[in-house]
Amino acid sequence: xxxxxxxxxxxxxxxxxxxxxxxxxxxxxxxxxxxxxxxxxxxxxxxxxxxxxxxxxxxxxxxxxxxxxxxxxxxxxxxxxxxxxxxxxxxxxxxxxxxxxxxxxxxxxxxxxxxxxxxxxxxxxxxxxxxxxxxxxxxxxxxxxxxxxxxxxxxxxxxxxxxxxxxxxxxxxxxxxxxxxxxxxxxxxxxxxxxxxxxxxxxxxxxxxxxxxxxxxxxxxxxxxxxxxxxxxxxxxxxxxxxxxxxxxxxxxxxxxxxxxxxxxxxxxxxxxxxxxxxxxxxxxxxxxxxxxxxxxxxxxxxxxxxx
Ligand code: HEC
Numbered sequence: 001x002x003x004x005x006x007x008x009x010x011x012x013x014x015x016x017x018x019x020x021x022x023x024x025x026x027x028x029x030x031x032x033x034x035x036x037x038x039x040x041x042x043x044x045x046x047x048x049x050x051x052x053x054x055x056x057x058x059x060x061x062x063x064x065x066x067x068x069x070x071x072x073x074x075x076x077x078x079x080x081x082x083x084x085x086x087x088x089x090x091x092x093x094x095x096x097x098x099x100x101x102x103x104x105x106x107x108x109x110x111x112x113x114x115x116x117x118x119x120x121x122x123x124x125x126x127x128x129x130x131x132x133x134x135x136x137x138x139x140x141x142x143x144x145x146x147x148x149x150x151x152x153x154x155x156x157x158x159x160x161x162x163x164x165x166x167x168x169x170x171x172x173x174x175x176x177x178x179x180x181x182x183x184x185x186x187x188x189x190x191x192x193x194x195x196x197x198x199x200x201x202x203x204x205x206x207x208x209x210x211x212x213x214x215x216x217x218x219x220x221x222x223x224x225x226x227x228x229x230x231x232x233x234x235x236x237x238x239x240x241x242x243x244x245x246x247x248x249x250x251x252x253x254x255x256x257x258x259x260x261x262x263x264x265x266x267x268x269x270x271x272x273x274x275x276x277x278x279x280x281x282x283x284x285x286x287x288x289x290x291x292x293x294x295x296x297x298x299x300x301x302x303x304x305x306x307x308x
Contacts, residue, residue, distance in 0.1 A: 010046060010053035011076070012084045019225055024052055026221065027094045029189040030102055031068040032061070036187025044072070054085065071097035091218045098217055099203055102193055108181055108201035118142075118169050124283055127251040131230035132223070132276075133180075133209055134245035136173040139277055141166065146283045147297075156264035156301050159272035160280050164188050168275065172207075180207055184224075184275070192274060194220040210245075224274045233268035233278055237261075255289035256282055261303070 017023055028039035039045040043059035045052055057073060075093050079085065085093075105111040118125075118140040127138045145166040152161055163186070170182040179199045184192045194217040198204040206213040214220060223230070231248040232240035237257035240248040258281070267281045287295035288305050298305055 009083070010055045011079065011082075013045075013052045013054055013090060014084060014086050015052070015090065016087055020052065021047075022225060023221060025189070026191040026217075027090070029187065029191055030098070030193065031064060031072060033063050033188070034065055034103065036189035036191055036193075037063065038189060065101070065103075067103070068101045071101055095205070095215055095218055099195070099205070102195070104183075104193070104195045104203065106203055108197040111183070111197070115167060124279060126277055126279070126282060128232060128277075129247045129249050130232055131243065131248065132170070133172055133207060135179070138171045138173070140169040140171075141279055143283070146279050149280060150283075150297050150300075153301075156261070157266075159270070160265070160267060160275070161273050162186055162275065168277075180204065182207060186273075192224070193217070194224075224271075224276060227271075229269055230276065233276065236268070236278060236281070250278075252282060252285075253289065256285040258285040258288060261285050261288070 013024065015023060024045060025039065028042075028044050029036050032039045032042035032044055040047070042061040042064060043055055044061075044064075046055055047053075054072075054076075057069070057076070060069060060072070071093075075085075075097075105114055122143055123140045124143050124146055125138055125140050127136070129136055145162055148163045149160050153159075166186045168184045170184075171178050172180040172182070177199065181197045181201075183195050183197075186192050196204040196207055196216060204216075206215045206219075212219075231243060232250045234240070236250060237259050240250075242248060261281050261284055265281050265284075267278050268276060284295075284297060284301070284303060287298055288303050290305075297303070
């Protein structure tokens, strides 16, 4: 490698973000292992004092796929002896290699073949108009995944943590047609992969938004890793005011607007697992408001089935 020897310090990675550890963990964890792994253990990254370095090829673990190694080797070659990687170069490298390295199902049909249809009662769905995109959104997650998150909690104020492999689907509708489908899937290293399909079911490298498209995955982390609150989740159990791009609303039955659950769980504000929707809250609100309800979770958390 030009300018890079076994004894060298590696390539210094200059990331301005206060969240550098987390961002690099997410980006390089996806290279370390197909299931998601620790990039330090994989011999890819090293932190000295407060600075991160990309290590040279001799240090890389055998668990890395050939595809991942190929992209990283090409990056080192492209640096042509330069010993530093600035943020834009890092992001552009991550964007151009991400789909290849992460090997997601290449079409929406193959994702459906893998997961089965989500338009089923065994999946929990939320319809809303929110801040992520100014389109109608329907999000889906298997009920069993919400239940396994509830199983790990001993009180409503505990973190909501989903099991590895959990998938969230977000469908974006424009005049009734699904124009984009976004996916988040939890990896073994605890980070979530982000990806998307277009109206014809092909992989899509960005989600359309004004004034700037959201490039995958580098623009997906902003809100999901951050602590800013968004509508309509922020105003739940109340109603959100319209925003600059129109209506922001949760399409739920009135009985699901449950102030006790909202206050006890604070799911959106806490976003313990970088998941921003109100899945656990609304799942319990649904159970609490069903006639003759007998969900084991109502009993477990001492929730009154009158809905309050
Ligand atoms: C402007 C902030 C913002 C950005 C940027 C953003 N999201 Fe989201 N995302 C949200 C909010 C708020 C929710 C919860 C409400 C909803 O579903 O609209 C959400 C929910 C989701 C969900 C459902 C799981 C969950 O967390 O509730 C998926 C899947 C998703 N986003 C994918 C993506 C992808 C892929 C990108 C990058 C292209 C992205 N998001 C970028 C704000 C954002």
